[in-house]
Amino acid sequence: MANGKSALDVCTPSLTPVTNAKLDNGKRDKGSLNEGVENVEYTLKPTTRAYASTARLNLQHYLWKDQTGYLLHPSIPLSGIENLKIADVGTGTGIWLLDLARTLPPTAQLDGFDIDISDCPPEQWLPRNVTMRHLDALGEIPEHLAGKYDIVQLRLFQVVVKDNDPGPLLRNMVKMLKPGGHLQWGEYDMTTHTTIKASPSLSTTALDAIPAFVQGFKKRDGRVGVQNWIPHLPHTFRTHSLTHTTSTRHATAPPYLPSQLDVYLLTYEELAAKTFDPMPGGHGDRLRELVAAAGEEGRRGVGWGMDRLVVVGRKAGGGGEDGGGSLVGEGGRDGETVVGGGWWNGGKGKRGGRRESLMRMWKRMSSS
Numbered sequence: 001m002a003n004g005k006s007a008l009d010v011c012t013p014s015l016t017p018v019t020n021a022k023l024d025n026g027k028r029d030k031g032s033l034n035e036g037v038e039n040v041e042y043t044l045k046p047t048t049r050a051y052a053s054t055a056r057l058n059l060q061h062y063l064w065k066d067q068t069g070y071l072l073h074p075s076i077p078l079s080g081i082e083n084l085k086i087a088d089v090g091t092g093t094g095i096w097l098l099d100l101a102r103t104l105p106p107t108a109q110l111d112g113f114d115i116d117i118s119d120c121p122p123e124q125w126l127p128r129n130v131t132m133r134h135l136d137a138l139g140e141i142p143e144h145l146a147g148k149y150d151i152v153q154l155r156l157f158q159v160v161v162k163d164n165d166p167g168p169l170l171r172n173m174v175k176m177l178k179p180g181g182h183l184q185w186g187e188y189d190m191t192t193h194t195t196i197k198a199s200p201s202l203s204t205t206a207l208d209a210i211p212a213f214v215q216g217f218k219k220r221d222g223r224v225g226v227q228n229w230i231p232h233l234p235h236t237f238r239t240h241s242l243t244h245t246t247s248t249r250h251a252t253a254p255p256y257l258p259s260q261l262d263v264y265l266l267t268y269e270e271l272a273a274k275t276f277d278p279m280p281g282g283h284g285d286r287l288r289e290l291v292a293a294a295g296e297e298g299r300r301g302v303g304w305g306m307d308r309l310v311v312v313g314r315k316a317g318g319g320g321e322d323g324g325g326s327l328v329g330e331g332g333r334d335g336e337t338v339v340g341g342g343w344w345n346g347g348k349g350k351r352g353g354r355r356e357s358l359m360r361m362w363k364r365m366s367s368s
């Protein structure tokens with residue numbers, strides 16, 4: 001490899017001695033994943049307090065799972081697929097993949113990819129059917145990963161997508177899918193951001209100031225600030241040859257708004273340290289002051305509501321083109337299902353999406 005490391009070095013968390021080589025399809029993995037991974041810029045995850053970043057990602061995962069009710073969207077068929085292969089791109093701590101592995105037979109292969117896998121458990125502590133590898137999802141996807149996966153997941157990539165354009169990432173993910181395979185992409189839709197109060201008299205000054213403060217930097221770094229591409233993701237899936245598109249929105253239920261606010265504020269603290277501190281002008285300190293004040297406001301009973309948007313699409317080919325276990329939402333290809341949203345506005349959807357309970361959605365999908 002160009003940087004003088006072997007593929008095995010690259011695939012192993014830096015603090016961990018290599019004692020057992022990972023096998024891929026029974027062969028030692030010789031794949032040199034794409035180059036330059038160590039030079040990719042990332043706006044979060046400061047070099048200090050790594051434990052705070054990983055705790056934030058893990059809390060975020062469990063809230064996400066709890067508030068959506070699934071790891072894999074119910075429209076993704078699993079039955080009848082032997083030796084299922086799943087990739088989690090931008091895996092972070094690997095928590096989604098590890099949680100999913102517990103629900104699947106050991107014949108399933110689950111591969112996590114990230115520019116930085118030092119937050120994943122050491123290889124020795126991973127189940128035998130789980131691997132973690134370095135990969136730049138925006139770089140060239142190596143041929144040995146092309147057409148390999150039944151399912152690819154991306155989650156929380158809003159600060160990775162450049163220039164408000166998810167296209168390059170989407171093309172790479174589609175390349176990794178087998179014909180007929182499914183892509184699941186989950187994001188907070190920042191365009192649905194609302195401030196929610198337990199009682200009308202409560203102050204939200206700091207809470208309201210944070211998005212405005214960060215938005216002011218959007219021009220300097222296209223990956224910071226509101227991401228307009230997110231609500232258009234279902235349409236973008238269709239323009240990238242993904243069919244049977246399903247999109248589902250999940251709000252945060254009121255009892256979980258304080259925990260969710262903690263996740264958001266911790267994210268802003270990371271942004272302050274990693275992205276704003278290196279700039280002149282004390283912007284990192286200013287953001288930390290706002291975060292501390294917002295934390296106080298949050299304790300008195302205010303929070304941020306933001307939809308989680310989960311979009312699923314199927315790569316053409318592989319048979320079963322006329323349904324084949326995949327789901328097209330009741331509203332047709334443009335249908336959007338909203339689950340448990342609008343707690344704070346009496347259940348009236350903000351965007352005219354359909355609303356049904358998770359239980360009803362599961363029943364409808366399993367009987368279709």
Ligand SMILES: C[S@@+](CC[C@H](N)C(=O)[O-])C[C@H]1O[C@@H](n2cnc3c(N)ncnc32)[C@H](O)[C@@H]1O
Pocket residue numbers: 040041042057061089090091092093095096113114115116135136137138139154155156157160
């Ligand atoms: C907000 S975290 C989300 C982690 C995980 N998907 C989850 O939901 O818990 C974003 C992750 O993307 C990774 N990342 C950033 N740029 C990347 C790139 N170009 N290719 C692959 N991963 C990247 C970061 O290192 C980080 O672990």
